[in-house]
Amino acid sequence: MNGIDVAGPQIAVLGAAGVILLVDALVPQQRRLLPFIALIGLAVSALWTISWVARDDYQTAFGGTLSLDHFSVFFYFLFAGITAMVVLASIDWVNREGRGQGEYYALVLTACSGLMFLSAGRDLITIFIALELSSIPQYVLAGWGKDVRSSEAGLKYLLLGAIASSLLLYGMALLYGVTGTTMLAEIGETIAWSGDANRSVLVVAMTLLIAGFGFKMAVVPFQMWVPDVYQGAPTPVAAYLSVGSKAAAFAVVTRIFFEALGARFLSDDWSNVFAVLAAVTMTVGNVMAIVQTDIKRMLGYSSIAQAGNFLVGLAAISVAGGEFTLGASGVLFFLAAYAFTNLGVFVAVIAISQKIGSDQIRDYAGMWKRSPFLSLGLAFCLVSLTGIPPTAGFWAKLYIFNAGIRADLTWLVVVGVLNSLVSAYYYWGVIRQLFTGASEDSTAIRTSPSIGLSLGVAAAGVFVFGILPMPLISAARDAAAIFAQH
Amino acid sequence: MLYEYGQIGILLVIALVFPVGALVTSWALGFVRIRPKNVSNPVKDDIYECGLRTEGPSLVQFNFRFYYIALLFVLFDVELVFLFPWALVFDKVGWAGYFEGLSFIGILGLGILYAWRKRALEWRL
Amino acid sequence: MNGAGPSIAFWVLAAVTLIAGGGVMLSRSLFHAVLLLILTFIGIAGFFVLLSAEFIAMAQIIIYVGAISVLVLFAILLTPRAGRYNGETKMLLPALLLSVCLAAVFLFVIRDAAWPRVNSEPHFNTNQLGEALLSTWVLPFEIASVLLTAALVGAIMLARTPQEEAEDALA
Numbered sequence: 001m002n003g004i005d006v007a008g009p010q011i012a013v014l015g016a017a018g019v020i021l022l023v024d025a026l027v028p029q030q031r032r033l034l035p036f037i038a039l040i041g042l043a044v045s046a047l048w049t050i051s052w053v054a055r056d057d058y059q060t061a062f063g064g065t066l067s068l069d070h071f072s073v074f075f076y077f078l079f080a081g082i083t084a085m086v087v088l089a090s091i092d093w094v095n096r097e098g099r100g101q102g103e104y105y106a107l108v109l110t111a112c113s114g115l116m117f118l119s120a121g122r123d124l125i126t127i128f129i130a131l132e133l134s135s136i137p138q139y140v141l142a143g144w145g146k147d148v149r150s151s152e153a154g155l156k157y158l159l160l161g162a163i164a165s166s167l168l169l170y171g172m173a174l175l176y177g178v179t180g181t182t183m184l185a186e187i188g189e190t191i192a193w194s195g196d197a198n199r200s201v202l203v204v205a206m207t208l209l210i211a212g213f214g215f216k217m218a219v220v221p222f223q224m225w226v227p228d229v230y231q232g233a234p235t236p237v238a239a240y241l242s243v244g245s246k247a248a249a250f251a252v253v254t255r256i257f258f259e260a261l262g263a264r265f266l267s268d269d270w271s272n273v274f275a276v277l278a279a280v281t282m283t284v285g286n287v288m289a290i291v292q293t294d295i296k297r298m299l300g301y302s303s304i305a306q307a308g309n310f311l312v313g314l315a316a317i318s319v320a321g322g323e324f325t326l327g328a329s330g331v332l333f334f335l336a337a338y339a340f341t342n343l344g345v346f347v348a349v350i351a352i353s354q355k356i357g358s359d360q361i362r363d364y365a366g367m368w369k370r371s372p373f374l375s376l377g378l379a380f381c382l383v384s385l386t387g388i389p390p391t392a393g394f395w396a397k398l399y400i401f402n403a404g405i406r407a408d409l410t411w412l413v414v415v416g417v418l419n420s421l422v423s424a425y426y427y428w429g430v431i432r433q434l435f436t437g438a439s440e441d442s443t444a445i446r447t448s449p450s451i452g453l454s455l456g457v458a459a460a461g462v463f464v465f466g467i468l469p470m471p472l473i474s475a476a477r478d479a480a481a482i483f484a485q486h
Numbered sequence: 487m488l489y490e491y492g493q494i495g496i497l498l499v500i501a502l503v504f505p506v507g508a509l510v511t512s513w514a515l516g517f518v519r520i521r522p523k524n525v526s527n528p529v530k531d532d533i534y535e536c537g538l539r540t541e542g543p544s545l546v547q548f549n550f551r552f553y554y555i556a557l558l559f560v561l562f563d564v565e566l567v568f569l570f571p572w573a574l575v576f577d578k579v580g581w582a583g584y585f586e587g588l589s590f591i592g593i594l595g596l597g598i599l600y601a602w603r604k605r606a607l608e609w610r611l
Numbered sequence: 612m613n614g615a616g617p618s619i620a621f622w623v624l625a626a627v628t629l630i631a632g633g634g635v636m637l638s639r640s641l642f643h644a645v646l647l648l649i650l651t652f653i654g655i656a657g658f659f660v661l662l663s664a665e666f667i668a669m670a671q672i673i674i675y676v677g678a679i680s681v682l683v684l685f686a687i688l689l690t691p692r693a694g695r696y697n698g699e700t701k702m703l704l705p706a707l708l709l710s711v712c713l714a715a716v717f718l719f720v721i722r723d724a725a726w727p728r729v730n731s732e733p734h735f736n737t738n739q740l741g742e743a744l745l746s747t748w749v750l751p752f753e754i755a756s757v758l759l760t761a762a763l764v765g766a767i768m769l770a771r772t773p774q775e776e777a778e779d780a781l782a
Binding site: 146 | 757761
């Protein structure tokens, strides 16, 4: 069964989810083992992916619906890593909640497999059902707290997500109707062959796809759920949403738009749309983030602003020839750097907020004296989000703005740089509170090993890729190179 | 094939004629004064419930438990719809198809096992 | 689709579906809205039959008419009685404008595009669907079962009362 081998990374994750459900249901006294089962599953998944890299035998399986290529392998590693960090960061919180341990880890892993399928799907049906597989656990997880805030977050996410799915499905139906196939490669061929006779339908389908995925990418004007959901959902879940589902949405948008809608007369249109969306998204996200007093809301708006930076990479497609995929590789590189950075921020916020019982930025005052480790980690990751060396965030911004300039999008890069300055204001506001603010309570905050490990890994990643970005850049280039054939 | 559905359509039309016809007849008879107009009293307007007198409004708030049952019903209903095409070609798709269907059922079986162990299938008040 | 029969059926179904769909939006009572929604679903199932997509028609009846509407009805019957009527909304006019714009866009697109045509009579049978589902699309088929299981777990988790959660935590 070759297909099972190709889908191995996902099956390992799903298998771990199944084992977790079984252990939780049949031997509930062993519940403290559950996060370790999850981590083992993710490790097996990563090893399976490594074995494919070692075999160097990239292929499609299941009738061409699932593609194992550099692009999906890049995201398999990214999602396994993100999920492992989220699981590590959740252990304390889940134990303290004392309920639904099995369901929590099982749903996190199921969502992870959905994200993996999403990045590897080469067929609209597979992509859609993978999107649902990643979304439905996330709806449940957002409403996990069951208090008013969390239920509101879950319900809002579910309703808006359902609308986004329906728009997406409408766009996919139009694409299928006009090309007669759901396979991305065949859609691309049909469009290239038929020319711009069906341009109007394709533009409408494209708009619907951008709207549907825009919700998951959290770009303006589909961002209104973000602050409420991030604030209401449990913090580990908010971390997962801000990194995992955003990365998967960008992965699938890159794949669909480059592979199926890459024809020149279409890419000119959508690169303009993405350029405008990028400028608006960055500006709205940053301006709204300035006035926030709740750190989770602020991170929500900051993640919107970062999505605007990713969009610069998608807008930069108009470069022809050898640098056709420069923008796409910029998106991938930025996604990986952002994953480390934003997870680091969220892990520190989880650790601090749990102890001080507040998400208000002013309550973070004087944290340096209470927990130097958490403060340093948080500050370092915030510096990376601003885009200052020596961090991975710096190289990511430099790389993607470079792609923008090569694509004659100088105005967009200027907007991006100005926005980085604005973002520095609120990121540094938090850092200032951490180090200079005075706090009435000066009891030290003890960090649990799991939180320490995940924050350490995140900060180390940000630092190492800030000093030596080349391995990550070349991986991103290899991954994006699969789109360069046409 | 469509022609056969046309026959069902005719059946549908006939089925609609009966209730609509009865209502129209009743309404029309009001004009020829065979049936007296506007006869109403509380007993006549009451909801008919097997001859027993109804108590309280008909739209009451149901027990929350029903929602579990409805959710489980929807999920297994969808499962059934997916299994239908599998059952039709069961004999043609060979062992691979057999195991594909089996794993589909197996994964959902895990869900049932979970629901059973978590006592979601019990009726508790 | 040749002859008068399918044409008559199409227009009757279109009228039923559209009127019922409009009723869903305009009805003040949520209960009536759901009943009309069921009628809309049945009308759409009729369209699937007209397109010779019998399996999809059956799925539409079983899932939407049979299960989803039951779920919606239960949701209405389980909420306190005050929630059974639509409130006043200020969004009626913007929504109307948006729908008119969308309808205009789609009408334009439908007329403008060179849709690929199938020359033969549409013939479709569930056996072919089953074989496709178990060969090319076996991956979405299997993912669907995982999705259903995840939804089951999530639904049980969210619908559980605090008392049941406490029992479960002690187990």
